[in-house]
Amino acid sequence: MVLQIPGARSLKDRRQVVKSFKxxxxxxLPVSISEVGDVERHQVATLGAVTVARDSAYCVSVISQLTELASSLPDGVLADVRTEVLSFGEGGEGIRGGIESRAEGSRSNPPGDFADLAEKWGQK
Structure with missing residues (x-):
């Protein structure tokens, strides 16, 4: 999700809004949240969130509640959100082949090499 923080005049202001939201x-909610975008832009924060459950409907509900929470921020505006639910089959049967084989558009780059993603997203 992308949060716009129009009142942030410094990175400190931005970090406070993000910390409060997290x-x-x-x-x-049973979620884990991390900043995944450019941390130097003081009026924009890009966050990734994850939840894990046995039931995909429950995951959808948690992410929906998280989106509502982000929409109600007093100091921020939810500018964009993208969600994806990965299913690993009944009893986790699909995970036996490796999580990367189940994820759409899986990557084979070494850890820390994100060059292909920058090209994919139109950034150099």
């Missing part, structure tokens, strides 16, 4: 989300 703490509120973790207190209410």
């Amino acid at each position: 703490e509120r989300a973790r207190a209410r």
Whole structure:
């Protein structure tokens, strides 16, 4: 999800809004959240969130609640959101072949090499 933080005049302001959102989300929902975008832009924060459950409907519900929480931020605006649910089959049967084989568009780059993603997203 992408949060716009129009009132942030510094990285410190931005970090406070992000920290507050992450703490509120973790207190209410079984999610893990991390910044995944450019951390130097003080009015924009790109966050990735994940939840794991046996039931995909439950995952969808948790992510929906997280999106609602982000939409109600007093100091931020939810500018964009993208969701994806990965199913590993009944009893995790699909995970036996490796998680990367189940993820659409899996990558074979070495750890830390994101050059292909920059090209894919139109960045150099």
